[in-house]
Amino acid sequence: MRFEIVGNTERVTGQPDVLIIKTREATARIWVYSDSIIRVNVSKAFDETDHSFAVIQKPADQLEYSETTDEIVITTSLLKLRINKSPLRFNFYTANDKELSKDDERFGINWQGERVINYRKLYADEKFIGLGEKTGNLNKRGSSFTNWNTDAALHDTKTDRLYKTFPFFIGIHSGLTYGLFFDNTHKSYFDFGATTDEQMSWFGADGGDMNYYFFGAQSVAKIIEDYTWLTGRMEMPPLWSLGYQQCRWSYMSAAEVLDIAQRFRKEKIPADVMYCDIDYMHGFKIFTWNKETFPNPKAFIAKLKAINFRLVIIVDPGIKIEDGYKQYDEGVDKDYFAKYPNGENYTADVWPGRCHFPDFFRDDVREWWGAAFTALTEPGVEGFWNDMNEPAAWGQNIPWLVKFGDKFMPEVRNAYGMQMARATYEGTRKLLENKRPFVLTRAAYAGTQRYSAVWTGDNSAYDEHMLMGQRMVSSLGITGMSFVGVDIGGFTGNPTPELMVRWNSLGVFTPMFRNHAMQGTIRREPWQWGKKNMAIIKKDIELRYRLLPYIYSGFYQSHKNGMPLSRTLAIDYTYDENVYDVKYHNQFLFGDNILVAPVESMQLTADVYLPAGEWHRLSSGEKYPGGQVYNVDAPLTDLPVFINAGAIIPMQNGVQSTNENGDGILELNVWYGTQVSSFVYYEDDGTSYDYESGDYYKREITFDPAKRTVTFSEVEGSFKSRFGKIQLVLHGFGNLTSLKKQAKRLKPVKNLSASFTIEF
Numbered sequence: 135m136r137f138e139i140v141g142n143t144e145r146v147t148g149q150p151d152v153l154i155i156k157t158r159e160a161t162a163r164i165w166v167y168s169d170s171i172i173r174v175n176v177s178k179a180f181d182e183t184d185h186s187f188a189v190i191q192k193p194a195d196q197l198e199y200s201e202t203t204d205e206i207v208i209t210t211s212l213l214k215l216r217i218n219k220s221p222l223r224f225n226f227y228t229a230n231d232k233e234l235s236k237d238d239e240r241f242g243i244n245w246q247g248e249r250v251i252n253y254r255k256l257y258a259d260e261k262f263i264g265l266g267e268k269t270g271n272l273n274k275r276g277s278s279f280t281n282w283n284t285d286a287a288l289h290d291t292k293t294d295r296l297y298k299t300f301p302f303f304i305g306i307h308s309g310l311t312y313g314l315f316f317d318n319t320h321k322s323y324f325d326f327g328a329t330t331d332e333q334m335s336w337f338g339a340d341g342g343d344m345n346y347y348f349f350g351a352q353s354v355a356k357i358i359e360d361y362t363w364l365t366g367r368m369e370m371p372p373l374w375s376l377g378y379q380q381c382r383w384s385y386m387s388a389a390e391v392l393d394i395a396q397r398f399r400k401e402k403i404p405a406d407v408m409y410c411d412i413d414y415m416h417g418f419k420i421f422t423w424n425k426e427t428f429p430n431p432k433a434f435i436a437k438l439k440a441i442n443f444r445l446v447i448i449v450d451p452g453i454k455i456e457d458g459y460k461q462y463d464e465g466v467d468k469d470y471f472a473k474y475p476n477g478e479n480y481t482a483d484v485w486p487g488r489c490h491f492p493d494f495f496r497d498d499v500r501e502w503w504g505a506a507f508t509a510l511t512e513p514g515v516e517g518f519w520n521d522m523n524e525p526a527a528w529g530q531n532i533p534w535l536v537k538f539g540d541k542f543m544p545e546v547r548n549a550y551g552m553q554m555a556r557a558t559y560e561g562t563r564k565l566l567e568n569k570r571p572f573v574l575t576r577a578a579y580a581g582t583q584r585y586s587a588v589w590t591g592d593n594s595a596y597d598e599h600m601l602m603g604q605r606m607v608s609s610l611g612i613t614g615m616s617f618v619g620v621d622i623g624g625f626t627g628n629p630t631p632e633l634m635v636r637w638n639s640l641g642v643f644t645p646m647f648r649n650h651a652m653q654g655t656i657r658r659e660p661w662q663w664g665k666k667n668m669a670i671i672k673k674d675i676e677l678r679y680r681l682l683p684y685i686y687s688g689f690y691q692s693h694k695n696g697m698p699l700s701r702t703l704a705i706d707y708t709y710d711e712n713v714y715d716v717k718y719h720n721q722f723l724f725g726d727n728i729l730v731a732p733v734e735s736m737q738l739t740a741d742v743y744l745p746a747g748e749w750h751r752l753s754s755g756e757k758y759p760g761g762q763v764y765n766v767d768a769p770l771t772d773l774p775v776f777i778n779a780g781a782i783i784p785m786q787n788g789v790q791s792t793n794e795n796g797d798g799i800l801e802l803n804v805w806y807g808t809q810v811s812s813f814v815y816y817e818d819d820g821t822s823y824d825y826e827s828g829d830y831y832k833r834e835i836t837f838d839p840a841k842r843t844v845t846f847s848e849v850e851g852s853f854k855s856r857f858g859k860i861q862l863v864l865h866g867f868g869n870l871t872s873l874k875k876q877a878k879r880l881k882p883v884k885n886l887s888a889s890f891t892i893e894f
């Protein structure tokens with residue numbers, strides 16, 4: 135095997151926007167993307183088209199550097215990249231010379247055959263978070279991982295190679311933070327000091343360039359903001375997709391789907407979404423309906439809509455080989471499928487039997503795929519679930535010589551699912567005109583947040599899987615994916631009633647709240663668990679609906695600056711060691727102010743770590759000074775949930791679906807705190823793209839304990855709020871007699887478009 139380490143600089147060329155350094159082995163290119171983002175590409179065969187699936191920004195026009203005999207230094211207002219010329223090494227510092235991250239002096243960037251690797255210095259106290267959907271701990275120090283999108287059915291809490299690839303991590307050491315995004319779609323590897331004698335961390339790939347973006351902002355939140363600036367942010371999701379979603383593999387007929395939906399209404403359990411898994415199709419042929427079991431899709435969907443349900447439909451990439459099947463005939467005719475190098479269409483077995491696979495890397499194929507959704511949008515489907523797009527096929531070992539466009543499978547496999555989701559999103563967005571499609575995908579690559587929500591695939595019905603799922607959700611949040619779900623209850627296996635109830639209570643605080651289960655498992659709908667349990671499940675789902683104004687405002691943050699809805703405590707309490715302790719690493723903030731401590735189903739008390747500040751338990755109002763561990767009650771009826779002092783949380787009164795208007799009262803809950811606090815409230819019509827042209831309702835609400843006021847800023851945007859009245863609910867304010875006296879003064883709060891202040 136060839137082994138080469140990038141060596142001595144032979145030539146340096148400065149162009150206005152890029153610095154080019156040649157060595158005998160390769161050429162390095164360096165661009166500045168912003169004051170806190172520098173890109174390094176070291177390549178033997180740089181492709182001038184410089185294509186990326188993930189990155190949507192361009193480098194800055196100008197790059198400043200200085201050069202001495204030994205060194206080249208690139209400086210921005212926040213970052214300093216010191217390049218050692220011989221041997222060529224890349225060392226990053228803050229603008230005021232604090233060391234953030236360095237190449238390993240000995241091995242730096244190197245090639246082992248076609249593999250390209252970067253060994254970097256490992257700091258004694260260094261922690262690592264990120265990589266999206268991975269098993270293991272929040273702190274990935276001492277672990278190693280592979281990115282190779284895989285249909286990971288039956289994965290456990292140790293399995294590597296899951297469905298998605300997010301080659302982005304954040305390093306934390308010496309009171310400093312940095313981020314690194316390795317933009318390479320080949321099979322890739324990350325080793326955070328697992329087997330390097332505590333000397334190095336490393337990452338690399340089976341091929342392609344050493345191509346990374348280095349982030350130097352000094353906070354985890356700012357690094358996430360920068361990463362999502364670079365790779366894009368999610369649109370506002372359809373409001374209905376934030377309601378409760380009921381799925382199963384499969385509800386076998388239109389009658390059964392309707393029956394389940396009606397039962398929700400009968401039991402008065404709020405819900406918004408029903409799903410059709412693969413059995414709605416005729417012979418598993420994508421874009422067809424089974425004529426016997428779904429004889430009239432339009433009438434069926436109209437009936438669902440009449441009781442305020444939307445339908446989400448699954449699509450797989452595999453196109454059945456069958457003459458006369460439209461997608462097959464067209465695909466063959468136009469040459470739209472992945473191929474062997476001799477031009478034959480690649481064939482593998484999946485649900486429909488022998489299949490071909492659309493080449494989603496091609497513009498014309500994506501367009502064709504997108505347009506085919508008329509078969510679903512025309513009868514009224516608004517949600518599109520993309521499964522099996524790792525891509526999966528029976529045997530799970532697609533030959534390396536299969537080609538997508540001009541690339542062999544191993545080069546782009548990790549982006550296939552993302553390109554399918556993109557085709558689905560772009561097509562359905564066009565077809566639905568001004569309506570927002572809901573797209574959900576299992577496989578993904580960095581940047582997928584621009585097109586789709588994700589779920590964590592086939593999890594299992596046991597406690598550790600539930601807890602690990604929560605870590606995955608929070609970890610996906612670090613890598614730009616805010617809209618994330620897990621199969622509530624566990625896909626594989628049968629949950630105990632306790633686990634079902636507990637998992638559902640955690641689902642309230644999961645960005646996407648979907649109950650789903652595998653064929654052959656026991657039924658999962660809320661009424662399958664006995665009266666007592668159903669009552670708890672119902673109450674929890676009601677809480678989800680009460681919180682929707684807060685949740686929607688949380689998604690507005692994801693849309694605006696990439697801040698995820700589900701936040702590991704490492705975002706806000708980066709330097710607090712307890713946050714990484716495996717006893718507490720499942721805890722997270724849901725939005726700005728709600729701390730949730732996931733608890734195993736049979737554990738009825740829990741040790742909870744409350745970070746600095748002051749916290750109020752949501753259920754009891756009890757106050758807890760932060761910076762301590764508490765052993766708290768955790769019965770199945772009351773997941774430990776704590777509200778940050780000073781929190782402002784908008785809620786609404788009960789509705790059965792997001793399509794209902796409700797009573798028009800926005801309940802503004804304020805928890806007492808000693809500091810000034812504020813919350814950005816956001817609302818729009820929840821279904822259209824009109825918000826992009828200013829049709830939204832946004833205002834900042836500020837609580838000032840010293841002045842004893844709650845102040846509402848002027849409304850920004852042209853949207854008329856659904857809520858005609860605001861009701862203030864104060865928590866932890868002690869004696870409220872003075873407020874009661876002033877209660878009358880709250881009534882005039884009618885002209886909600888102006889700015890105003892309430893005194894108490």
Ligand code: MIG
Pocket residue numbers: 382383411412448521522576591592650651652
């Ligand atoms: O080979 O469509 O992860 O959610 O229910 C299994 C059937 C295919 C895997 C998905 C799962 C879905 C199932 N699918």
